[in-house]
Amino acid sequence: MMRKLFFSTLALLAVMSDADAKVRLPHLISDGMVIQQNSDVRLWGWAEPGRNVNVTVSWTDAVSKAKAGKDGRWETTVKSPKSGFTPLSITFDDGEPVTxxxxxxxxxxxxxxxxxxxxPLRGFGxxxxxxxxxxxxxAPNHPGIRFVKIPSVMSMTPLDDAQCEWKHGDDMNAVAECSAVGYYFARTVTSAVNVPVGLIMANKGGSRVESWLDRDNLSRHTDESLDSMAMVKGFAWDFLRPLVWxxxxxxxxxxxxxxxxxxxxGxxxxxxxxxxxxxxxxxxVEQWRRDFRQGELPFLFVQISPYIYGGADGDGGARLREQQFRASRIIPNSGLVCTNDLAYPYELKQIHPCRKRQVGERLAYMALSRYYGCGGLICESPSYASMRVSNDTCYVKLDNLYDGLSRLQDIEGFEVAGEDRVFYPARAEYEWHKGVMVSSDRVKHPVAVRYCFRNFALxxxxxxxxxxxxxFRTDEW
Incomplete structure (x- = not known):
C-alpha cells in the first residue's frame, strides 16, 4: 500500500511539474491575433525561472530562443512575413508546447x-x-479585420497582462463591439491596400490626458496627486483620475x-x-514611443467635435481645439483630423456625435497617404496661414486647399472684430488669388478674424x- 502511495505521489508531482513548466502567454498573444508584417515582432510570456523557451513559426524554419529570468519572464523576437490572409501559427515550447x-x-x-x-459600432445609450x-x-466582405478590447482597468502599478481576446471583424455578431472609429479606419485601409488590419482598443471614456501619463511624468511635470486616497477624494468620477488608466x-x-x-x-x-x-x-506621445521601443511611431489624432460645454457661444472647447492644432505642430510624425463638420445642429448637447465613419476614414486617408504610398488622396484639412487688412476687409490666406475652396460664396462660420474686441458675423467670399475676403458692415476697421472659434459653431x-x-483665430485675446 505504501509502495503504491509512493508511486502515486511521484506521478502527481510529475504532473504538477509539467503543469508548472507549461509556458504562459499574455492574453494578447492568442488565437486570432494580427502581428505586424515585415518586422521584428516581440513575443513574451512567463515560464519556470531558468527554463529555455523555443519559439517556432509556420512561415519559416528559424527558431527563436529565450530563457526565463528569475521572475519567470522571457522575451524574444521573430521575423514576421509580408501581409497575407492565410492563417499562420506560432508554437512556444518549454518542454510542453503551446500553439x-x-x-x-x-x-x-x-x-x-x-x-x-x-x-462601439452599436453606439452607446x-x-x-x-x-x-x-x-x-x-462586414463579412472584410475578412481581414481583427480587433481586441483591453478591459478598462485601474491600477496603481503597471500591469503586464489583461483579460482579453481577439475577435473577427467579419463576424456580424462580434463587430458591433468594435470601436466605430477604429473599424472604419481598418475597413478603409484594408480595402485600399489589401492587408489585414488588427486593432488594439486601449481606451477609457472620460479620461484626461493625465490619465495615461506614467508616474515619473506626472510627478516631475504636473501637480497631480499620486496618492490613491487623495485621487478618490479629488475625483469622484474615477475616469478623471491620473495614472491609473x-x-x-x-x-x-x-x-x-x-x-x-x-x-x-480631449x-x-x-x-x-x-x-x-x-x-x-x-x-x-514621447512616453508611448519610448515604451513601445519602435522609434517615432505614427501618431494620428482627432480634434474634438463641436459641443455645448458651458454654453454654445463660449470658447473653452475652441481653445482646446486650438491646443490640439498646436500639438500637431510640435509632435513629430503626427497628424490631426478636423471634425468641425461632423456634428449635426441637433447634436448641440451630444458629446458623442453619430458620424464616426468619416472620422475613421479621414484617419485612414492620412495613414494611407503618409505610410502606405497611396498617392492622389487629399488627407490634410485647410488651416489658417496669414491675414492682411485693407480698408474694411480682411484677406485670409489658407494652407492645404489643394487648389481651391469648396465654395466661392455663402461661406458660414467667419466672424470679425475691431479694436473693441467684439465679434460680429461676417460675410466671406473666396477668390483664388485673394483668399477668403471677410467683412462686416458693423466693423469698419477690422483687426481680427475668427472661424468657428466657439464651443458649438458649424x-x-x-x-x-x-x-x-x-x-482658428488671428487674435490672442
Missing part, C-alpha cells in the same frame, strides 16, 4: 483615448452610430509590435489653461477633398 493559431500578418494600430474612440445596420450587414489599461499592450497609434481624446481637458494640454499630449468651408477648415 497559437489563426494568426494573420498585417498592420496593427492602437485605438487610444476616451469615449469617442471607445464608442441614446448615442447611435450613423449607418450601423449597413456597416454590420456588409495608463497602468491598468495601456501598459499591458506596450510590448506588442504595432504600426501606429490612433488617438481621440473633452475632459476642456478648460486647461495656456499651452498645458498640448505640452502634456506631446509628453504622452462652418461650411472645406478644400477640394471635402475636408473642413480647422477652426
Amino acid at each position: 497559437v493559431s489563426d494568426v494573420l500578418a498585417g498592420e496593427v494600430w492602437v485605438c487610444a483615448g476616451q469615449s469617442n474612440m471607445e464608442m 441614446a448615442c447611435p452610430v450613423e449607418g450601423y445596420n449597413e456597416t454590420v450587414a456588409e 495608463g497602468n491598468g489599461t495601456f501598459h499591458p499592450i506596450l510590448n506588442y509590435s504595432v504600426a501606429g497609434i490612433l488617438y481621440y481624446q 473633452c475632459s481637458n476642456v478648460g486647461d489653461p495656456g499651452n498645458r494640454y498640448s505640452e502634456r499630449l506631446k509628453m504622452l 462652418g461650411n468651408a472645406a478644400n477640394l477633398g471635402g475636408l473642413p477648415l480647422f477652426p
Whole structure:
C-alpha cells in the first residue's frame, strides 16, 4: 500500500511539474491575433525561472530562443512575413508546447483615448452610430479585420497582462463591439491596400490626458496627486483620475509590435489653461514611443467635435481645439483630423456625435497617404496661414486647399472684430488669388478674424477633398 502511495505521489508531482513548466502567454498573444508584417515582432510570456523557451513559426524554419529570468519572464523576437490572409501559427515550447493559431500578418494600430474612440459600432445609450445596420450587414466582405478590447482597468502599478481576446471583424455578431472609429479606419485601409488590419482598443471614456501619463511624468511635470486616497477624494468620477488608466489599461499592450497609434481624446481637458494640454499630449506621445521601443511611431489624432460645454457661444472647447492644432505642430510624425463638420445642429448637447465613419476614414486617408504610398488622396484639412487688412476687409490666406475652396460664396462660420474686441458675423467670399475676403458692415476697421472659434459653431468651408477648415483665430485675446 505504501509502495503504491509512493508511486502515486511521484506521478502527481510529475504532473504538477509539467503543469508548472507549461509556458504562459499574455492574453494578447492568442488565437486570432494580427502581428505586424515585415518586422521584428516581440513575443513574451512567463515560464519556470531558468527554463529555455523555443519559439517556432509556420512561415519559416528559424527558431527563436529565450530563457526565463528569475521572475519567470522571457522575451524574444521573430521575423514576421509580408501581409497575407492565410492563417499562420506560432508554437512556444518549454518542454510542453503551446500553439497559437489563426494568426494573420498585417498592420496593427492602437485605438487610444476616451469615449469617442471607445464608442462601439452599436453606439452607446441614446448615442447611435450613423449607418450601423449597413456597416454590420456588409462586414463579412472584410475578412481581414481583427480587433481586441483591453478591459478598462485601474491600477496603481503597471500591469503586464489583461483579460482579453481577439475577435473577427467579419463576424456580424462580434463587430458591433468594435470601436466605430477604429473599424472604419481598418475597413478603409484594408480595402485600399489589401492587408489585414488588427486593432488594439486601449481606451477609457472620460479620461484626461493625465490619465495615461506614467508616474515619473506626472510627478516631475504636473501637480497631480499620486496618492490613491487623495485621487478618490479629488475625483469622484474615477475616469478623471491620473495614472491609473495608463497602468491598468495601456501598459499591458506596450510590448506588442504595432504600426501606429490612433488617438481621440480631449473633452475632459476642456478648460486647461495656456499651452498645458498640448505640452502634456506631446509628453504622452514621447512616453508611448519610448515604451513601445519602435522609434517615432505614427501618431494620428482627432480634434474634438463641436459641443455645448458651458454654453454654445463660449470658447473653452475652441481653445482646446486650438491646443490640439498646436500639438500637431510640435509632435513629430503626427497628424490631426478636423471634425468641425461632423456634428449635426441637433447634436448641440451630444458629446458623442453619430458620424464616426468619416472620422475613421479621414484617419485612414492620412495613414494611407503618409505610410502606405497611396498617392492622389487629399488627407490634410485647410488651416489658417496669414491675414492682411485693407480698408474694411480682411484677406485670409489658407494652407492645404489643394487648389481651391469648396465654395466661392455663402461661406458660414467667419466672424470679425475691431479694436473693441467684439465679434460680429461676417460675410466671406473666396477668390483664388485673394483668399477668403471677410467683412462686416458693423466693423469698419477690422483687426481680427475668427472661424468657428466657439464651443458649438458649424462652418461650411472645406478644400477640394471635402475636408473642413480647422477652426482658428488671428487674435490672442
